[in-house]
Amino acid sequence: MGARRIVPFVALALFLILPIFVREGFYLDLLLFTFMYAAMSVGWDIMGGYAGYVSLGTAGFFGIGSYAAGLLVVHYGIPVFVSAPFIGLFAALIGAGLGWVSLRSRGTSFVIVTLTFTYVVQLLALNLRGITGGSSGLYLPLLALPAEFVILPFYYSMFALLVVAILVSLAIRRSKFGLGLIAIREEEGKADGSGVNTSLYKILAFAISVSFAGVAGALHAQYLNYMDPDLAFELIITLSVIIMSLVGGRGTVWGPVLGAFIIQPLSVYLIYLAPSGIAGQVHLVALGVVLVLVVMFLPDGIIPTFETWRAGRSKPGRASLADEQVPGVAS
């Protein structure tokens, strides 16, 4: 087993045992949010990276997950750790419906539809006061755990979500489905003419993609014990997830994970270090700067750039995407 293949297992073991040694809430909180963003970014990349369809709807599904979890806890007493998988399924069903409407055509309309969707569900959350609490939001009951342990279920849940997202992304990448998505990204008309049912593939990919945002939103709501329409549907969630994927490498399994592990700590430390008066804005500026730098100097992201450089050094003329794309195909 090569060093490259060992790294994920070492990381898995490390993050599993880390809370035993690191008890400071700040670091666990930082990791928890990094896992959350990484999971959503991996999910986003299934649609935005593999199929090449940019969705601006992540925050919409994150918010739906938050409110679904909150309402189930508040009205029915169903704990979020029980409801979260079903909320993922619920988000996927909504995603399939939205995809069915918006993905039968090609082009940029999908981007607009997903952005509009976010604002529509946010407005619903704001105006359906009887159900959602409107702008006052919803308060969720605290978990009955000692304060020093209360972060652990969320840390491990978010970590599990990330592991599942990576496994799903890997499975898709190695499957006929994944290859079909990449074919759609490369030449959609040709893909259709090759027997790839492009609408079905895109709808399925979008449904899978947004389910992670739904689960993340559910866990996040319980972690904060609170939600309101501004917090749950914040557009910066979507932008962060996209920038993470772009930085690490769109259309790769590990690119979004790498991107999240760079961007999220950077944002948190900037907020932490900046003067309190501007702390809330500094990381937004940093995100913008990172986006500009990536577009200028690393348009393919870190991992594809590295892979191209490595392939160019070892095997001239070999396809640049072969290593990352279909293991076992290009040997």
Added chain:
Amino acid sequence: MTALPLTAAAAKEAATEESDCLTVTGIHKSFGGIQALTDCSFVVKKGSITALIGPNGSGKTTLFNCITGFYEPDRGQVYVRDVSTIGRRPSDIVHLGVMRTFQVTRIFRRMTVLENMIVPIRQLTLRSLFTAAIKGDERVRAETLLEFFGLKGLRDQQAGSLSFGQQKLLELAAALMAEPEIVLLDEPAGGLNPVMIEKLAGHVRELNGRGVTFLIIEHNMGFVMNLCDPVIVMHRGTVIAQGSPGAVREDPIVLDAYLGD
């Protein structure tokens, strides 16, 4: 020779009586005020290498697009065996056993040659979606086809880095991966040198010997006359003649269409 196209009814009847794999009946297609196709009808017999020729702008590629689901005809029917393709999307028509190549070669340029080979799917099931991108027997078939077309040594190359002729061969090889019953080739010899054209003709002949039916749009008359029988001639959006290469070559209507324009 049959100087006139079949009528819609006759074409449909012929399809059910004989072993025909593609029947085009009364296809009309217009783009705004321009009538691209008018009452196009013909039958492609199973096991044939049928040519579809005609001057530029006669509607050949538009007809291909109507047959393969890229365009929806205004009127008329297309049957693959006895199944209508009208209203079906291109991928559904592939699943019926019809594959095509394009006038301007369309391959997945950033994928490897082998990846290009494994994209085409003849049968779509949920289970097949989530199996490995390439399985043992599929790999063998892909490599056999690549070897047949002389591309096996390039299997790990980026498809966009191949020469023009190699890209044409790859497009055809990939089309065959879906195990089609009929392959529609849109100007396969266009831009190829004489050696490559001869090689391509040999491949088509050999594949036809193995049971693949071809419908070929081509301007290279040497290629058509040596390889295809029957030949269908289109002019100004309609079929004006069909028959053996020799008969078509002598047909005054055909001569007028080519020389009169």
